Amino acid sequence: MMLFLSNFKSTVLLWFLVLATCGNDTKVVANNSPTQDEPKIKVQEKEIVVAANRTKAYLPLLKDKKIAIVANQTSVIFKPDGYTHLVDSLLSLDVDIKQVFAPEHGFRGNFDAGEHVKNSTDTKTGLELISLHGKNRKPTQEQLEGLDLILFDIQDVGVRFYTYISTLQLVMEACAEKGIPVLVLDRPNPNGHYIDGPTMEAEHTSFLGMTQIPLVYGMTIGEYANMINGEMWLEGDKKADLTVIPLEHWSHDRFYSLPIRPSPNLPNDTSITLYPSLGLFEGTNINAGRGTEYQFQRYGASFLDSTAYDFSYTPKPNFGSKYPKEEGKLCYGKDLSNTKRMNQMTMEYIIDAYTHSVDKSKFFLTSGFTKHAGNDRLQKQIEAGATNAEIKASWQGDIEKFKKIRAKYLLY
Incomplete structure (x- = not known):
C-alpha cells in the first residue's frame, strides 16, 4: 500500500510539473518510440532575430x-x-x-x-x-x-x-x-x-x-x-x-x-532550395524557368526530346527576365515546383537535360558553364556520361578539406 501511494504521488507530481511547464511557452510532444517512462517535453523554438x-x-x-x-x-x-x-x-x-x-x-x-x-x-x-x-x-x-x-x-x-x-x-x-x-x-x-x-x-x-x-x-x-x-x-x-x-x-x-525575395528570379522557398542544382543551367542554353512565374522550379528547351517529357511551357518576357532563353518557344522539360527542402544539390536534372538534348552542340555555353561550376571537369564528366553519384564522389575530398577551414569561422 505504501509503495502504491509513493508511486501515485510521484506520478501526480510529474504531471503537475508538465502542466506547469506547458503554460510557459512549451509544449508536450508525443513520444512515438518511447524508451523511458517520462513524457517528452520540447521547448518551442524562439523567433529568429536578424x-x-x-x-x-x-x-x-x-x-x-x-x-x-x-x-x-x-x-x-x-x-x-x-x-x-x-x-x-x-x-x-x-x-x-x-x-x-x-x-x-x-x-x-x-x-x-x-x-x-x-x-x-x-x-x-x-x-x-x-x-x-x-x-x-x-x-x-x-x-x-x-x-x-x-x-x-x-x-x-x-x-x-x-x-x-x-x-x-x-x-x-x-x-x-x-x-x-x-x-x-x-x-x-x-x-x-x-x-x-x-x-x-x-x-x-x-x-x-x-x-x-x-x-x-x-x-x-x-x-x-x-x-x-x-x-x-x-x-x-x-x-x-x-x-x-x-x-x-x-x-x-x-x-x-525568406520573407522578401532576394532577387527577381528567386520568388519562394522552392526556387531557393533548387537554385544550387538548377543554377548550373545558367551556363547552358537550357531555360530554368526564367520568363515564367516558376523561376528555378522547372527546366526545359525546344531542343529536348519531346517524347521524353509530359511537361512543356513557353517562356515570355516578364519581371526579372526581359530576354529569357528560348523566348516564345515551346520548351519540353520537367516541373519541379512540388520539390521539398533539399539537403544536397543534385546533378540529375542537368544530366537528364543533356541526355535528352537532340542537339548537344546547343547545350553548353562553355565559358559560362566553367565559371558557374568552378572547373572545366564538370562539363567533361557530363559529356562522358558520368552518373550523379560518380560526379558527386569526385568532389568529396575537396569538401572535407573545406569543412575543416569552415569550422574555424562558424558562429552558430
Missing part, C-alpha cells in the same frame, strides 16, 4: 560617424506589422548616411541578372545610389572618401555564384585599402544546412566565384566575411577592420523562409 533588428548592438558603432550602406530590397528591420527598410530606419534615428552602394539587381532589386545598373539618386531619400554592378564592382577610393564606416546588410542564399558574396569581398577589400571599418549585419542562410558541389579552382575565379569554396558552402554572410578575413583572401593579403553583428536564435539546421 542582426538588423538588434539595433542596440550596432547603433553605438554608428554614432557620430559618416557612413555608407551596401543594401538592397532585403535590407530591412522587421516589425510586428511588417518591416521598414534599414536605410529609412537609420535616417529616422539621425544616422549620418552619405550614400548607398547597390549590388547586382540594384537597390530595389528590380534589374535582371547580370544587367548593368547605372548610378542614380534614390527618389525617396535623396541619397546617392552607387552601383556595384555597373562601371565598377568594387568601390573606388574616391567613392569612399570622407566615410568613417561601411555597413553591409544583404540577404544571401548560400550559393557561390550568387554574386552578393563577391560584392562583400570587394567591399571589404576596398575598405581595407582605405582603412575604413566594415560592419556586417548577419542574416540566415536558407541553404546553410549542408555543404556540397564542386570547389572553385583558382584559375577559374571570376565575379561568379572569387574564392576556392564549394558551390554550396553552408555559411551565413557574416561567417563568410570572417573567413575572407581569416584566410587572407583580400588582395595584397590585407585584412579589413571587420565587425559582425550575429543573429539570435538561429542554427544551421533551422529552416528559414
Whole structure:
C-alpha cells in the first residue's frame, strides 16, 4: 500500500510539473518510440532575430560617424506589422548616411541578372545610389572618401555564384585599402544546412566565384566575411577592420523562409532550395524557368526530346527576365515546383537535360558553364556520361578539406 501511494504521488507530481511547464511557452510532444517512462517535453523554438533588428548592438558603432550602406530590397528591420527598410530606419534615428552602394539587381532589386545598373539618386531619400554592378564592382577610393564606416546588410542564399558574396569581398577589400571599418549585419542562410558541389579552382575565379569554396558552402554572410578575413583572401593579403553583428536564435539546421525575395528570379522557398542544382543551367542554353512565374522550379528547351517529357511551357518576357532563353518557344522539360527542402544539390536534372538534348552542340555555353561550376571537369564528366553519384564522389575530398577551414569561422 505504501509503495502504491509513493508511486501515485510521484506520478501526480510529474504531471503537475508538465502542466506547469506547458503554460510557459512549451509544449508536450508525443513520444512515438518511447524508451523511458517520462513524457517528452520540447521547448518551442524562439523567433529568429536578424542582426538588423538588434539595433542596440550596432547603433553605438554608428554614432557620430559618416557612413555608407551596401543594401538592397532585403535590407530591412522587421516589425510586428511588417518591416521598414534599414536605410529609412537609420535616417529616422539621425544616422549620418552619405550614400548607398547597390549590388547586382540594384537597390530595389528590380534589374535582371547580370544587367548593368547605372548610378542614380534614390527618389525617396535623396541619397546617392552607387552601383556595384555597373562601371565598377568594387568601390573606388574616391567613392569612399570622407566615410568613417561601411555597413553591409544583404540577404544571401548560400550559393557561390550568387554574386552578393563577391560584392562583400570587394567591399571589404576596398575598405581595407582605405582603412575604413566594415560592419556586417548577419542574416540566415536558407541553404546553410549542408555543404556540397564542386570547389572553385583558382584559375577559374571570376565575379561568379572569387574564392576556392564549394558551390554550396553552408555559411551565413557574416561567417563568410570572417573567413575572407581569416584566410587572407583580400588582395595584397590585407585584412579589413571587420565587425559582425550575429543573429539570435538561429542554427544551421533551422529552416528559414525568406520573407522578401532576394532577387527577381528567386520568388519562394522552392526556387531557393533548387537554385544550387538548377543554377548550373545558367551556363547552358537550357531555360530554368526564367520568363515564367516558376523561376528555378522547372527546366526545359525546344531542343529536348519531346517524347521524353509530359511537361512543356513557353517562356515570355516578364519581371526579372526581359530576354529569357528560348523566348516564345515551346520548351519540353520537367516541373519541379512540388520539390521539398533539399539537403544536397543534385546533378540529375542537368544530366537528364543533356541526355535528352537532340542537339548537344546547343547545350553548353562553355565559358559560362566553367565559371558557374568552378572547373572545366564538370562539363567533361557530363559529356562522358558520368552518373550523379560518380560526379558527386569526385568532389568529396575537396569538401572535407573545406569543412575543416569552415569550422574555424562558424558562429552558430
